[in-house]
Amino acid sequence: MSDFKFPEGKEVPRGAVLPAPVKENRMMITGNWRTDRPVIDHEKCTLCLNCFIYCPDACWHLDEEEEKMVWNADFCKGCLICAVECPAFALTAVNELEFEDGVVRLEKPF
């Protein structure tokens, strides 16, 4: 990192760079907290990554090959912060029972 030169005018305060979470904690599935899910309209999505940044559970990621945002149904707890933060209004809340997928059906709350 010490060799890294920030481009002119793009200096940032000293901080840290963290890798995105790549492992799922199957012992703490939060998908069953969800009453409504954020549904994406890919036509409207500008790939700004706001949803990726704001989601407290890292449930959005960019599929770079497909150039599409991908949602994680097992861990999205339905807080809808992403839908509020999406500047393109590409995310809409829809009641969970409108979908047959997204079932986690645990034996205990988590």
Place this chain on the structure above:
Amino acid sequence: MGEVYEVTIWARGVTQDMEGRHLSLLIANSADKDGKFVQAWDDYADLPDRVQVPLRKYARISDEDLEMRYDYENDHPNMSVIMDDTIVKGINVLRGMPKGGVLVVNTKRSPEEILKFIPNKDLLDAIVCVDANSIAGAVDLDFMGSEGGVETVSVGAGISAPIVGAAAKATDRLTLESLVAVAANKDGVKKGYETAQVKSL
């Protein structure tokens, strides 16, 4: 100890924690009025302070003294009550249920729509659906007592009233008369009973 009728209630954290507790209290208080032995309590291992997390409340009814003092969960619920319909996708709500059970769901949807999400529905004798949110409307929350431990005022002012009314339609363990007597929203209990859709299986 004779046969014990077990009721497990599934509610969502924070928003329904108190209503869930009230539901278990209404069941126990009304059966107590009917001369039964009863217990009602929360699940200590759940996380009621998280918004929307599924959590459990329990009630037990018996003709004889209940000797289950330190069993903190209902392992074999005869009735499962779901206070938010989306919980059916996130939890096996019939876990441990002996054949011939009853499922009560607070929902705008029909019994058929809900049954699509119940893979083990062969365990059920009946499913009851009631739109308790519409019946109860918005209710001011009243947190009397310490964590509900000594709650006596306004028990059953919100959605718990119509839901427990609906439950009475599918089991003779609960009597409408006693439920109306112990609930704050008496009309709510009656409307829940009257408007509940029961489907026998």
